[in-house]
Amino acid sequence: MRVLIIGAGTGGLALAQALKQAHIDVSVFERDLVPNADTGGYRVGISPAGSRALKACVPPDLYDLFAATCARAPTNFSMLTERFQEVLCLELDGHATDAMDGEKNVIRKTLRRVLLMGLEDRVSFGKRFESFKHNPDGTVTACFEDGSRATGDVLVGADGSGSAVRKQRLPQARLEDTGIVAIGGKLPMTAESKALLSQKMFHGMSMIMAPRGFGAIIHSLEFSQNRSSRDFAARWPNFLEFLDVDSISWALWGARQNFLKDPAPLSGVELQRLGLELTRNWHPHMRALIQMTDPMALTSLSMRTSVPLSPWDSSNVTLLGDAVHTMTPGRGAGANTALRDAALLGKSLIAASLGQKPLLQAIHAYEVEMLRYSAEAVRESKKQMSASDMIHRPAAGRLQLTFMRGAMRVINVVPMLRQRVLRKIMMVRGEN
Numbered sequence: 001m002r003v004l005i006i007g008a009g010t011g012g013l014a015l016a017q018a019l020k021q022a023h024i025d026v027s028v029f030e031r032d033l034v035p036n037a038d039t040g041g042y043r044v045g046i047s048p049a050g051s052r053a054l055k056a057c058v059p060p061d062l063y064d065l066f067a068a069t070c071a072r073a074p075t076n077f078s079m080l081t082e083r084f085q086e087v088l089c090l091e092l093d094g095h096a097t098d099a100m101d102g103e104k105n106v107i108r109k110t111l112r113r114v115l116l117m118g119l120e121d122r123v124s125f126g127k128r129f130e131s132f133k134h135n136p137d138g139t140v141t142a143c144f145e146d147g148s149r150a151t152g153d154v155l156v157g158a159d160g161s162g163s164a165v166r167k168q169r170l171p172q173a174r175l176e177d178t179g180i181v182a183i184g185g186k187l188p189m190t191a192e193s194k195a196l197l198s199q200k201m202f203h204g205m206s207m208i209m210a211p212r213g214f215g216a217i218i219h220s221l222e223f224s225q226n227r228s229s230r231d232f233a234a235r236w237p238n239f240l241e242f243l244d245v246d247s248i249s250w251a252l253w254g255a256r257q258n259f260l261k262d263p264a265p266l267s268g269v270e271l272q273r274l275g276l277e278l279t280r281n282w283h284p285h286m287r288a289l290i291q292m293t294d295p296m297a298l299t300s301l302s303m304r305t306s307v308p309l310s311p312w313d314s315s316n317v318t319l320l321g322d323a324v325h326t327m328t329p330g331r332g333a334g335a336n337t338a339l340r341d342a343a344l345l346g347k348s349l350i351a352a353s354l355g356q357k358p359l360l361q362a363i364h365a366y367e368v369e370m371l372r373y374s375a376e377a378v379r380e381s382k383k384q385m386s387a388s389d390m391i392h393r394p395a396a397g398r399l400q401l402t403f404m405r406g407a408m409r410v411i412n413v414v415p416m417l418r419q420r421v422l423r424k425i426m427m428v429r430g431e432n
Contacts, residue, residue, distance in 0.1 A: 001025065001353045002152035004142050006129045006165050008032070010044070010108075011321035011338030012158030013115035016122060018057040018346030024353055027150060028119065029127035029142065031159070035116055036109050036242075042186045043219055043249050044111055046070075046104040048426070050336030053343040058115070061235075066114045068232055069243060071105040071221040076204035077425075079408055082211070084283040088408035089200060090422045103205075105221055107244040129164050132317060140316050153359065154349065155317045158338075161304065163323035170319070173309055175326055179387025180303040182253035183263055183275050185293035189220070189246035193292055196285040197248070208286070211401060213392030214254040214278065216286065222246045250289055252278065253303075255387035264302060268295030303328045305382050308375050314364035320345055325374035330384025333377045341370055 001024050005012045008030035019026040046054070055063045079088040092103070116123060128145040132155055135141060141151045157165025166173055187193055194202065201218060208216040226232050227243050252275055256262065260278065263271055275290040275298075306326045321338030345366045352362035390396045411417040 003154045004152040005156045007159035010335050011342045014057040014342035022350040028123040030125050031128040033126045044108050044335050045332045047336045050339045053339035056343040069110050074204045078206045080208050082282040087405045088412045113242045157319040157323045161322040161326040166323050169317050174307050175304045178303040179256050180385045181256050182301045184251035185298045186247050186249040187293045212258045216252045219249045255392035263300035268298040271298040327378045327381040328385040330381040337377050
């Protein structure tokens with residue numbers, strides 16, 4: 001069996017690793033010109049379920065490298081007002097520090113470098129996919145813009161939310177705009193920027209609930225302990241140059257109708273001005289984070305989500321990750337669902353290669369299960385980020401915000417309720 005994967009993102013590379021371990025001929029084609037292209041955002045949150053799926057795809061040493069390149073584990077998750085007043089703080093304790101089951105934060109470029117280890121001769125960069133065609137002998141050929149072609153037994157579209165594979169394979173599939181837009185940035189961690197965060201914010205994850213449905217998130221990412229670790233240098237001496245510097249990342253979002261202007265066409269300097277204007281009544285430290293961010297490190301995003309698909313007739317062309325189920329970051333499930341896809345599809349293709357089931361039957365089984373859990377993930381993620389929600393309305397939104405903050409403050413002072421909420425969050429993040 002020869003498998004062609006379009007897209008060297010998290011899901012595509014994890015699948016390639018799984019197939020390589022099973023001695024299946026796999027080739028990956030990526031449109032980026034170089035591995036460290038800055039095209040996919042900054043931080044990626046890997047849930048316990050995502051970690052298990054990744055571990056099922058990669059060799060043990062590679063999983064160890066992934067874990068070693070993650071940022072310091074968060075010790076708490078806090079909900080704050082726009083004035084940085086605490087309404088709820090969940091102490092993660094052992095949930096965050098366990099080597100396998102804790103929440104992990106990693107830089108997307110670093111994760112790609114980890115997953116490329118051992119695949120260097122199987123990944124081709126600068127390959128922009130154009131179309132595919134089925135051949136009389138049952139194989140499929142991928143055609144690229146540079147005129148080159150590749151033929152295999154299976155073609156997997158792992159080429160993101162704008163997937164060219166999906167457009168040909170499932171022309172009925174479409175994305176819808178949620179009406180939520182965001183601005184995000186990352187700045188180096190210095191004594192000055194670190195001083196803008198409280199101890200809880202520095203050691204945890206902080207989410208802000210502000211009037212008019214605006215929200216924000218702040219992450220403190222420390223990697224320096226890995227760089228100075230003698231064990232890290234001994235095991236992966238050639239990887240030290242790929243470790244990211246300590247940083248603080250932030251994002252600000254809201255309904256497009258409540259933004260002063262659409263951030264999509266704005267330059268970095270204009271995005272910075274817009275962020276400062278939107279947060280003019282927020283805590284001055286939030287505004288300082290925005291002000292200290294290099295405009296070149298600012299980006300904007302329009303939140304889109306997949307419209308649920310009905311099952312289709314399976315063939316030897318299939319899809320995984322954002323290519324088939326784009327979702328908002330509302331539940332932090334995008335990368336984790338892609339990893340789950342990779343583990344499941346890898347298992348199915350390996351079974352087919354061993355003759356345990358026919359190829360199309362194996363792909364069909366993957367697609368049925370993938371559609372089931374991804375539809376739920378898309379639906380739940382959209383609940384967190386939709387411009388039609390009442391929270392974004394002027395009067396009704398103020399009432400809802402007051403109610404939500406009040407409920408969280410009650411939970412915050414009742415240990416039993418805090419533990420119940422934490423268990424529910426960890427159960428959702430840990431489902432597989």
